[in-house]
Amino acid sequence: MAEAHQAVAFQFTVTREGIDLQLSHQALTEIYLSGVRSWKKRIIGLKNSVITGVYPASPSSWLFVVIAILATMYTRSDPSMGLIAKIQEHLPVYWSHTQCQTLVSAVLFSTMLWLLLIFTMRMCLKKLLSYHRWMFEKHGKMSNTTKVWALVRIFSGRKPLLYSYQGSLPNLPVPAIKDTVKRHLESVRPLMDDRQYEHMTKLAAEFESSLGNRLQWYLKLKALWSTNYVSDWWEEYVYLRGRGPIMVNSNYFGMDFMYVTPTPIQAARAGNSLHAFFLYRRKLNKEELKPVSTVIPLCSAQCERLFNTTRIPGEETDTVQHWQDSDYIAVYHRGRYFRLRVYQAGRLLSPREIEFQIQRILDDPSPPSKGEAKLGALTAGDRIPWAKARVKYFSSGVNKRSLDCIEKASFFVSLDDDEDGVTADDPASLDSYAKSLLHGKCYDRWFDKSFTIIYFKNGKMGINAEHSWADAPVVSHLWQHALSTDCFQLGYNAEGHCKGEVDSSLPRPQKLNWEIPPECEEQISQSLAVAQALAGDVDLHVFSFQDFGKGKVKKCRVSPDAFIQMALQLAYYRDQRRFCLTYEASMTRLFREGRTETVRSCSNESSAFIRALEGGEVRPRLFHEAAEKHQHLYRLAMTGAGIDRHLFCLYVMSRYLGVESPFLKEVQSEPWRLSTSQSPMHVEMFDLVNHPEYVSCGGGFGPVADDGYGVSYSVLGENILSFNIACKLSCTDTSAHAFGAQIRKALRDLLQLLIPNQTEFKTEEKRPEAKKDL
Numbered sequence: 001m002a003e004a005h006q007a008v009a010f011q012f013t014v015t016r017e018g019i020d021l022q023l024s025h026q027a028l029t030e031i032y033l034s035g036v037r038s039w040k041k042r043i044i045g046l047k048n049s050v051i052t053g054v055y056p057a058s059p060s061s062w063l064f065v066v067i068a069i070l071a072t073m074y075t076r077s078d079p080s081m082g083l084i085a086k087i088q089e090h091l092p093v094y095w096s097h098t099q100c101q102t103l104v105s106a107v108l109f110s111t112m113l114w115l116l117l118i119f120t121m122r123m124c125l126k127k128l129l130s131y132h133r134w135m136f137e138k139h140g141k142m143s144n145t146t147k148v149w150a151l152v153r154i155f156s157g158r159k160p161l162l163y164s165y166q167g168s169l170p171n172l173p174v175p176a177i178k179d180t181v182k183r184h185l186e187s188v189r190p191l192m193d194d195r196q197y198e199h200m201t202k203l204a205a206e207f208e209s210s211l212g213n214r215l216q217w218y219l220k221l222k223a224l225w226s227t228n229y230v231s232d233w234w235e236e237y238v239y240l241r242g243r244g245p246i247m248v249n250s251n252y253f254g255m256d257f258m259y260v261t262p263t264p265i266q267a268a269r270a271g272n273s274l275h276a277f278f279l280y281r282r283k284l285n286k287e288e289l290k291p292v293s294t295v296i297p298l299c300s301a302q303c304e305r306l307f308n309t310t311r312i313p314g315e316e317t318d319t320v321q322h323w324q325d326s327d328y329i330a331v332y333h334r335g336r337y338f339r340l341r342v343y344q345a346g347r348l349l350s351p352r353e354i355e356f357q358i359q360r361i362l363d364d365p366s367p368p369s370k371g372e373a374k375l376g377a378l379t380a381g382d383r384i385p386w387a388k389a390r391v392k393y394f395s396s397g398v399n400k401r402s403l404d405c406i407e408k409a410s411f412f413v414s415l416d417d418d419e420d421g422v423t424a425d426d427p428a429s430l431d432s433y434a435k436s437l438l439h440g441k442c443y444d445r446w447f448d449k450s451f452t453i454i455y456f457k458n459g460k461m462g463i464n465a466e467h468s469w470a471d472a473p474v475v476s477h478l479w480q481h482a483l484s485t486d487c488f489q490l491g492y493n494a495e496g497h498c499k500g501e502v503d504s505s506l507p508r509p510q511k512l513n514w515e516i517p518p519e520c521e522e523q524i525s526q527s528l529a530v531a532q533a534l535a536g537d538v539d540l541h542v543f544s545f546q547d548f549g550k551g552k553v554k555k556c557r558v559s560p561d562a563f564i565q566m567a568l569q570l571a572y573y574r575d576q577r578r579f580c581l582t583y584e585a586s587m588t589r590l591f592r593e594g595r596t597e598t599v600r601s602c603s604n605e606s607s608a609f610i611r612a613l614e615g616g617e618v619r620p621r622l623f624h625e626a627a628e629k630h631q632h633l634y635r636l637a638m639t640g641a642g643i644d645r646h647l648f649c650l651y652v653m654s655r656y657l658g659v660e661s662p663f664l665k666e667v668q669s670e671p672w673r674l675s676t677s678q679s680p681m682h683v684e685m686f687d688l689v690n691h692p693e694y695v696s697c698g699g700g701f702g703p704v705a706d707d708g709y710g711v712s713y714s715v716l717g718e719n720i721l722s723f724n725i726a727c728k729l730s731c732t733d734t735s736a737h738a739f740g741a742q743i744r745k746a747l748r749d750l751l752q753l754l755i756p757n758q759t760e761f762k763t764e765e766k767r768p769e770a771k772k773d774l
Contacts, residue, residue, distance in 0.1 A: 207663035239468035248702035253437035271355030276485035302470035335373030351498035371516025381527025421460035442531035541736035551718035571742035597642035673708030700724025
């Protein structure tokens with residue numbers, strides 16, 4: 001029990017001579033340094049709160065206003081039009097000196113004027129950020145209103161902190177009932193015959209004229225009261241109330257570089273990248289990260305729970321627990337769990353020191369405790385058994401302490417004994433690599449943590465993220481920042497180890513102890529069986545498409561996303577000989593606390609184009625109409641005029657009120673057989689012109705429907721597209737590899753349609769060559 005003795009600052013024993021007190025100077029030092037770090041964070045937080053609170057002005061502008069007012073008064077002018085004198089009359093009697101009273105009154109007036117100016121600027125900024133018509137204007141044609149709107153840059157301030165824009169972002173608007181119903185009917189028309197569509201139209205009309213108005217009134221009331229009328233319900237009812245496994249069904253993954261492995265040494269790769277993650281966290285805590293923006297800034301609220309966050313299971317609903325700080329990570333290796341501190345004496349360990357500590361874990365010969373090896377399977381199985389087991393077996397004693405250690409860690413790390421990644425002689429290696437990131441062995445990840453970093457024996461790495469607390473773009477930014485920092489800033493020495501020296505006196509990583517009773521082991525086995533059955537049913541195919549990329553698509557004056565979505569529609573139609581309700585994730589982070597909205601990619605225009613193309617007609621005009629329609633739907637979703645989040649909230653409201661709506665019930669039962677999402681790529685972090693080999697296959701997720709496909713795609717630079725396709729092996733009508741082949745063919749056919757003389761395509765996927773050395 002050496003770990004227990006190290007965990008306390010003092011020990012005492014009672015003897016006949018009195019109390020023998022023994023102080024642990026190391027523990028007291030750690031307590032002191034922990035307090036210093038905590039107070040530093042509070043001071044930084046207070047400073048940033050002030051800076052963010054007065055944005056787009058700056059704290060120093062207060063002094064400028066005060067000096068300007070005093071200078072004006074020095075010329076015997078009264079800029080306050082008598083207000084300073086009024087303030088002076090109401091000052092306490094102890095301000096007896098006339099000049100002192102005048103000075104204090106002027107400063108108070110200046111402060112009020114400064115606050116009024118800040119309020120005015122923020123209201124102007126909020127109004128400007130609420131203007132979205134610019135998104136719907138054709139390229140090169142800007143209205144006078146949009147030209148005036150460009151003044152947003154004047155009110156945007158200088159050097160904003162991460163959360164500087166939060167108070168100025170508009171609230172998500174509630175669309176009109178009639179608009180949402182109209183768009184919904186339009187979206188389902190290509191999926192229904194005349195009889196089905198007539199039935200849906202009748203249900204929609206009844207809903208719009210009766211219950212819909214009542215639900216809409218309550219929803220508008222919620223929108224007035226809350227910051228975002230969707231996000232809290234979306235998190236709770238879509239994610240946290242799900243009682244099935246979150247592994248595969250909810251969690252998603254991100255991949256390493258396809259063609260480059262910076263070092264083949266597992267511990268070294270972990271050393272550099274873990275250091276990079278904590279450098280990112282330091283910037284996040286200090287709010288030094290630039291707010292992500294398109295033309296205008298996006299909401300950064302999801303970044304708050306990136307680190308030190310865990311999903312806690314409950315019998316009815318899970319909760320997301322976030323801690324303010326954590327100076328360690330939880331590490332899994334060969335069935336054992338370790339606590340690894342990454343701060344020593346108040347400083348972040350260097351990459352070389354983290355490598356040294358990781359190697360200690362890899363070399364540790366100790367066996368797992370009884371029941372410890374597959375403990376993580378509890379997080380991979382159904383939620384109710386895990387919630388009950390957590391209360392029964394992990395609410396006290398050594399099990400609670402060890403579980404707390406995992407849940408309060410900055411994030412989770414898994415050290416795999418397997419080699420994985422892309423190998424030149426085995427194209428299927430990319431598929432097995434993706435499956436390992438999605439579910440692993442079902443017990444060697446902690447799926448409840450905000451994210452888990454996986455390190456393979458050959459130096460490859462990947463990430464698995466829990467979905468409830470944030471969406472993929474937030475994790476993607478962290479992930480790609482770590483990849484970029486690892487390779488282009490930190491680097492490795494000639495032997496492949498991290499650079500720098502190591503302090504060999506660092507305390508060893510602490511192995512966690514467990515006392516798992518046989519009843520709990522039985523529950524672990526049952527959860528593992530559920531998880532393995534789910535993982536074994538996943539058919540996953542990953543490929544990079546190198547015939548052409550967004551560069552050639554944009555020359556056709558088509559949005560790359562619309563082009564890919566039309567290719568997916570064509571591929572699905574050829575694969576299934578029908579159209580289906582299609583989900584494409586769009587973000588609503590133009591609004592405060594916005595998350596996602598659905599773009600229904602299967603439209604009347606896309607289905608008309610595909611029918612014509614499959615009927616032998618070559619009509620590029622129909623393609624452009626379908627692509628433009630898709631872009632219009634995407635813009636509507638981004639600007640708060642989507643269909644599905646509004647209908648979802650109306651449905652939740654109806655359940656709260658205890659009323660039934662046949663229309664909403666029908667809408668919620670519609671299956672999404674094709675679920676798609678574009679993995680964001682932050683190309684500014686990589687020099688893909690000179691180093692095109694530093695590309696990833698993005699990330700992916702599991703199948704959403706039992707008889708459907710989940711497709712994640714990435715646009716990599718100008719010349720590469722990548723696709724992650726998932727479906728279920730138990731469905732005889734779907735095949736990830738067959739659908740991948742259909743996607744390749746659809747992409748080529750669409751480009752051939754737009755550029756008829758395009759006859760040659762690459763037939764092999766090969767590694768891009770770098771133009772110059774790093």
